[in-house]
Amino acid sequence: MSELEQWEVSLAAHILRELDDVLTEQRALYRDLHQHPEPSMQEHQTAERIEAELGKLDVEVQRIGGTGVVAVLSNGDGPSVLARADIDALPLSEQTGLDYASQVDGVMHACGHDMHVATLLGAVKVLASNTDSWAGTYIAVFQPGEETAAGAQAMLDDGFVDKVPRPDVALAQHVMPTEAGTIGTSAGPVLSAGDSLKITVHGQGAHGSMPHNSIDPVVLASSIVLQLQTIVSRETQPGEFAVVTVGALNAGTTSNIIPDRAELLLNLRTYDDAVRRRVMASIERIVHGACQAAGSPKQPEFEYYDQFPLTDNDATVNATVTDAFTDFFGSDAVYETAPYTASEDFSRLPDAFGIPYTYWVIGSVAPEKYRRALAEGTVAQEIPANHSPAFAPEIDPTLEIGIQTQVVAALAYLAAS
Template sequence: MDLMASLQDSIGQELAWQIPLYEQFHRHPELGLAEHETSAAAADNLARSGFDVRHFGGTGVVGVLANGAGPCLLARADMDALPVAEATGAPFASTVPGVMHACGHDIHVVALLGAARYLAGHRDGWRGTYVVLFQPAEETAAGSLAMLDDGLAAGIPRPDVALAQHVMPTEAGTIGTTPGPILSAGDSVRITMHGRGAHGSMPHKSVDPVVLAASIVLRLQTAVSRETRPGEFAVLTIGSVNAGATANIIPDRAELLLNLRTYNMAVRSQMLAAIERIVRGECAAAGSPRQPEFEYYDQYPLTSNDPEANARVTAAFTTTFGADAVYRTAPQTASEDFSRIPDAFGAPYVYWVVGSVPRETYRQAVAAGTVDTDIPANHSPFFLPAVDPTLRVATQAQAAAALAYLGAGAS
């Protein structure tokens, strides 16, 4: 049985149960590592479809479906919501104050459950082992680590390839793929600089950390503009500067919160070294009484698609959706922790993006040049994918990518 040929018609029928489940998840969002109801619903759906269900990292869920000799494929969906107050006005809007599925992870979960149920119901059309993984806490980069720390790598079959996808504020019905980097590495750094406090009327008795912080903020931008090779990508953002509490007291310390995005690990290492060198140098020039302190947190790995695997999955998408619906996407400056999972197995992976904005709405915004201002992006309180066709396409994409490896004729 050639499942790939009948994929669109067959999976389109799944929406009857998928849409209510999506609306349920959207009404009841759960933050990272607290996805208890979402996790339980995913596990229940998998068990009813015949998957061997396993749990890792607290709320992480894995379903394993062995179906004869063949390759092993892992597909992942993230489950967590964000601390955002919803403003979409949707009839199925969040009922949890200050928490919202503002990044589309509810679509991801239901799409993967749909693909899992479809493959489980059509086992005569594929061979191998299908592993579906529902990951907590992507938004804090903690979920993949929690699952791996809980024995994931030893607790499931080793995949030959891994898959993941993300809805984005692009045209619904389209899919974007690319070989190589598709999401940036991300690093957040808390930098504490030490000064010497004094009364505001006696600045000569101080080492002013406010002036020091200002110098560092300005100088750090040269790490991009003067130390990064033209054509290489790096974004360095100072998101917070904190020092003192009153107007007439020079404080004894200042704190910067910094975020770095890169597509190249050599550039990342160069930038991190430059950050520390600049901060230490400015502190020495100011006469700081103590060395600065650096705390690295919310660190995301680079997401870089295997070229051969990406070509294979892209070909499957072109067959399923048509060439007009599949395009080569530019790398995104967002970051993800998915790649830690295939990296733990030494397996290649493919990550792609699924459009979620109604076609006419998106095309009108493109024509007007207002995409950045009129189309709500991920993490916005107004972000709400068009359920159909987004959910249908995301489900078909997971199934098509899996069948590219497991289906009849795959090798």
């Protein structure tokens, strides 16, 4: 470890030495956020609560993008670091049995965004109370609408780039159902690009007893579903990653009527923009060909929505943050994570500035429980994953680790001399 790295570790330890009071506040905040989840782009009460917490500190606060909240902590000359937490919940009914379970019917923090808010706010509090120990600008972004890929773009459309200081680097983290106390980092693609697609194919309706008078869109759509499977199995080079999922096929209303149209809902995941474009082109080629072969009376319609960009970690930033984590937490706590097939819209913010970024994951499952399930090969059965109605991060030590990672990562830049 270099002298600079030793100093950064010592500084981080100094700043984080008295975390008990912050943890007490953040535990209560986390429970409250978990009890009062709000859907994407409707996070009004959540944004007000965040503003109330930030109002206790010497930071500049503004709303951007409707329910987005940004806090800027300016502390002299130095680098500028942007850290983001998403704040929205999911349309799920909670099944955790927690005494602080959601009080909102059909809405739940099933992805850990409440933990993200609590840890980033905790980091802001820690840095705000230790301004004599670092220099630069810390920009904390509480972003709405991540689950629908609408929030980052809403903030950009509301002038985000012009309303906040230009950052030099951007950081984000996500709680995952892995061992609490561990931190996963990776250079390159860490989250896939994600695209949803609605395809409408047209046929000719007829009585169910007279199929010869029809062009059956149900048969057409069914053949398309089968042909789409060849995109990954026969058109994607082994070693490249792509997922094409048909999540829904909707047609007709009753058994004895052949309808005049069918709708397919697809979801695509890729780690490479060239692969992404090729998959989309293949889908459209297959659909057009199937419709032509069936004698479809109208051209098919394609509607892309809920589109998430690729999250592609900068190698240099990832190395800097990974080294800082390893020096502070020890090598046993930090590992190289494989890319996840989930998707995010965080990267739209740094991409708008043209700056590098990194995105890491922290564990949230009691170590003994996770290690036992891992040894027995029962992780998938015993440990609820993100977006499960039973997803429930362990507050301790997840909250503390999450605050520490935010602070340590920021100090890798703000503590530099």
